[in-house]
Amino acid sequence: MKAFILSNPKSVKDALQLLAVARDSKQAKAIQPLAGGQDLLTEMKEHLAEPDRLVNLKGIAELDYLRNLDGKVQIGALATLARMEKNNLLNEHARVLFEAAHSIASPQIRSVGTIGGNLNQRPRCLYYRLEEANCLKKGGKECFAYSGMNRYNAILGGGPSYIVHPSDLAPALIALDATVFIAGRTGPREMPLESYYKLPSVGDVRTETVREPDELLLSVSFQLPAPGTRSTYLKFKERESYDFALASVALVLGFDGDVIRHARLVLGGVAPVPWRVRAAEAALVGQKADTQTAEKAAELALAGAVPLSGNAFKIPLTKSLIVRAIRSLA
């Protein structure tokens, strides 16, 4: 590991100026933002990330907030997971996000890890994390998971890399129709969080988002769900104490009496991006949240699934999670 420079900007403007160098540099990855470090430090230790300049965001006070502006929830990039899992507003009106934040890692990691770092964290594929394995995602020629150990990999949307996106916040926020606000050398831009993520088959297989190296994620926002909306995040972990999702379901249902009027269903742990299933959402609207409807939505959600050699179990697992999530909101 080469020596590197650490910068401690105090404002977003200064941070962006530092990152602006990234677009010109031949190695775009040579400069990287550091938030809580709960993923990046491990990446550096395993030589998966080798930045020669780190831009430490932790001193930028203007990025640390979680507020409600007339029913619009705005969360700054530096808000910690602990802050989200202890927030009353989210507890009462956006359970899906509250539960997703609480499901992440351990209390110690939640007290340091940020929303910006969570949404931009790198994959957990065994081969990606193994320093010696130079797979497709690291500039190599082959996806080792495709023919190797792939219990934890994708069953939907895979190819040529078969990672699953590890963030628990992303499916929950997408189910809330969240928007992400990013800025870089060419100015700020805003987009649905759903479009922030990209499949490995689109553009550079080494990246998971549309973020340019000189851009920062500044905030995420969403409208508080209308009265009559219920939501939940159901996460299946192989180990009960704490773990990444083997599969997870972020579900938001808006009811009129007991009839579903609005539905968002986003899966985690099964695809390279948070996997929103519009067909299942459409099948829920106009129905009651009964078992028959739930089972139909689950079938539709997994209809296109193509398992690898070691992860077919994820199909029935995800289906039953979907059914359980829907029934729990009835």
Place this chain on the structure above:
Amino acid sequence: MKAIFDEASAIAVTLTVNGTTSALRVPPLRRLLDVLREDLSLTGTKEGCGEGECGACTVIVDGRAELACMVPVCQVDGAVVRTVESTELESLQNAFLAEGGAQCGICTPGMIVMARAWLAECESAGVAPTVDGAREALAGNLCRCTGYEKILASVMRAAGVKT
């Protein structure tokens, strides 16, 4: 990890650890764990995995439980840190002794510090500590020896709750 963290040039950092303030010159990404153990000779805090997975290195930073193996010192400049050497932890230490909550002892400093942070949080939130709450709070602290029951019993004894 240390090699990586020690190559950038040193910065000035102030830390108040267990009531004593020290001014240090250290590489910015040096882990808080190494600063505590090597620079300040406080070897009570243990390294298990070095990757955020075991909780052995748990310390309290400005009132929050954090993993000293995952915190670069540049991010805690000016912080108030409490480690297992803090005398405030004595009631927990005695409870671990009384209940047999420690065997090999590698996980114990992290368990005790995490339990302290959790009990303080229960107190400030005005909620009564429960065994389920303790289990959840200690979810990131692994123990290979005790099977956890005696650890939970120790924590509940310190909390003054009969199990």
